[in-house]
Amino acid sequence: MIDAIDWQLLARVQQGLPLVSRPYADIGKGLNLSENEVLKRVARLKQQGVIKRLGVVVNHRRLGYTANAMVVFDVAASLIEQIGEHVSQFSFVNLCYQRPAQGEQWPYNLYCMIHGKNKEKVLQQLEYLKQSCGLLQCKSEVLFSKQCFKQRGALYQMSPDQEKEKV
Amino acid sequence: MLSPLHKQLLNDFQQNLPISATPYQDIALSLGVTEDDVLLAFQELQDQQFIARIGSVIAPNLIGVSALMAMAVPTENLIKTAEIVNQYPEVNHNYERDNRFNLWFVLIAKDKSSLQTVIADIELTTGYNTLYLPLIADYFINLGFEIDFDD
Structure with a gap:
């Protein structure tokens, strides 16, 4: 179970840990929690899988990874899980999701994200991925990102009365 | 320029920042440097926007x-x-x-x-x-x- 204090804590931890010797004590002060209480809650939220990961969130673009490709495939429903799990094991694949196809205008159901330092490298990696995962015959498209209009961490706007219904 | 410490901090702590009262001290111990070295290096990485933040990523659809x-x-x-x-x-x-x-x-x-x-x-x-x-x-x-x- 996740309570109202957990939500406040998640919102705070999402913004980032302060760079001080006792960051959880610091966070606790703002929420009227002891350092120990904060640590217990964070450990539990991680164990529950609510916090998917806790660590350094790198800025790919600043590190020279300016080629960001979303690759979409039209995969047979009977194979999608197996292929999805295979695709996700390649180190250059950042995300791998199944989403619903939308008829002929958008027939794709498997999505993966590849970050690379340039388009050529990304396309090479994609070829390797297609060969390795049996995707050469699948209909696919590569969508490189161009302008970024908005990007922010998923800070959910939860008010206390909404929070009670969740999870 | 990124120092070897910067690179280790960027690569090795994306998943599992120690959940302890003193995570930066724990990192310092594991890398054989001081806590101040770690705090300073993270501050530099943040100031130069190599890292967005040190924090949590929440599972999709668990919330909302x-x-x-x-x-x-x-x-x-x-x-x-x-x-x-x-x-x-x-x-x-x-x-x-x-x-x-x-x-x-x-x-x-x-x-x-x-x-x-x-x-x-x-x-x-x-x-x-x-x-x-x-x-x-x-x-x-x-x-x-x-x-x-x-x-």
Whole structure:
């Protein structure tokens, strides 16, 4: 179970840990929690899988990874899980999701994200991925990102009365 | 320039920052440096925007409901349309991609009905239909992003 204090804590931890010797004590002060209480809650939220990961969130673009490709495939429903799990094991694949196809205008159901330092490298990696995962015959498209209009961490706007219904 | 310490901090602590009272001290011990070295190096990485933050990434759809959305917008209307979309607080990523579906954004709302309301409103205010692409399954096992520091 996740309570109202957990939500406040998640919102705070999402913004980032302060760079001080006792960051959880610091966070606790703002929420009227002891350092120990904060640590217990964070450990539990991680164990529950609510916090998917806790660590350094790198800025790919600043590190020279300016080629960001979303690759979409039209995969047979009977194979999608197996292929999805295979695709996700390649180190250059950042995300791998199944989403619903939308008829002929958008027939794709498997999505993966590849970050690379340039388009050529990304396309090479994609070829390797297609060969390795049996995707050469699948209909696919590569969508490189161009302008970024908005990007922010998923800070959910939860008010206390909404929070009670969740999870 | 990135020092060896900067690189280790970027690569080795994406997944499992120690959940302890003194995480930076723990990192320092594991790397054989001082806590002050770690704090200073992280501060430098943050100041130079190599890292967005040291914090949590929350599992999709555990909190609220999210969906990837796409729109096919004529190029001359793209920026104006992107600005309209950005005004919705439910939008947290919004990108141009090189495709006939050229505007891609992620919506997060508290439940499915509020999500549908926002989608209908975005279609109305922009004048374009959307592709609604919610997550069905997440296959990704995050083992961390290995940064290649060469070239």
